[in-house]
Amino acid sequence: MMRPVLVFVSFGVAAQEARQKSLAPLVSELEMAFPRFSVVEAYTSAFIRRRLKASGIEMPSLEECLAKLCGKGVREVYVQPALLTPGEEYENKILKEAEPFYARFAVLRIGEPIFFRCDGTENDDIVRGLAAISSEIVPAKDEAAVLMGHGSPHRHNPVYALLQQRADEEGKSLYIGVLEETDTPNFATVLDRLRKSGKKRVLLAPLLLTGGRHVTEDMAGEAPASWKSRLQRAGFSVRIAMQTLGERAAFRRLYIEKVRHLIEDN
Template structure:
């Protein structure tokens, strides 16, 4: 029986967003690893319920691994599409895989995108930023703001590391997060922009997939969206709503992550 690659994602319920962001990653992984069966799992119970209401059955990682074990699969590799090694990765991927480690001949878990930091060819922070920035370089008189999710439970250092890397490269890029209890928050990004002295901003998502966060929290006409708040602060805002999953250079990172997982 062929070995199996399980792509474990947080999940996307909107069909158009799923087709633009996650589906291309799945297709490219299948093309890059033709000797493997490629399947998916979603870690978000909320997203799985939303899909079930649409008549789409998507399993959690534990459910997918249980299914593969029943089918007699002996070799399983789990590659997360998550961006950071946060609580979702730790609790919904690493911990959910642990009971199955002894039930397969081979069962390994890969790394999220921004995992290794510290310089060299394996520095995920520098490599990830290099895959994003050429697509979102500002025009004359602009500064780029990339908006990620952040964590409501504890600070996720990845966003700070991304900002430090951008600053070391002298890039006109500012990293922010939606969660006001995490950093860099809106006030911090606004302070950076004001120090730069430019009044035009290119605003783009630092998110794998689209959905409410992009349509409303980032680009919405609501007063609390980042677009509206920047405009209220006197900035002219240009939007690039393409997610990371829609950017070919960024998707290639997942192929490299799977190669690392397989030891190639």
């Protein structure tokens, strides 16, 4: 009998080193946690898939992956998004691409992004996610932690504000902002809150699953527009933590729990 398949679908990353540091450990841990499943990957980004194909690496979209599994006769498929937040990527590149395949498998279930539930229960993703982040990104006593997420140019995502609200409720010296200036909370919001905090030293870290240009250039680069440069010009001493969320064991464990709920709760 053919094994059930777990599809781990991410936006994707082109740089081999970034893949090996962030996505590869996640896939490996999923394989170990769910040994009765075959674990395969899919990328939502057509741009990254084209770049990888040019270097000899074939990576399917979710639609291509599901079609291939269907052709092989697989009957049971679980799809776990690597996405941090629900939004357009989740709706258009995962839910919509999976929709035509429900009738073609005996079982097809789609999991939740990491920050999906905000219901005050023990499964509240904001509480659990912030706890995982805070366990590994720890500012010194005289520092404030600044986490740079991506945000969306198309539609505001409330997850970042909810994470900030929870951090405030817990009294953490932690400020969350997004790279997209049209989304909120943006850099200006973070800077204003930092100034009001009275802290002069900053621990700057990515609120991103994988590395690449956003981390090396937009966050930590030497160019005037990077968050590091802007914070330094504003008078702050900046310490950089380059590790992405995918490189942090406590955060990777959140994916194991998401998959466990996906398999067991239905």
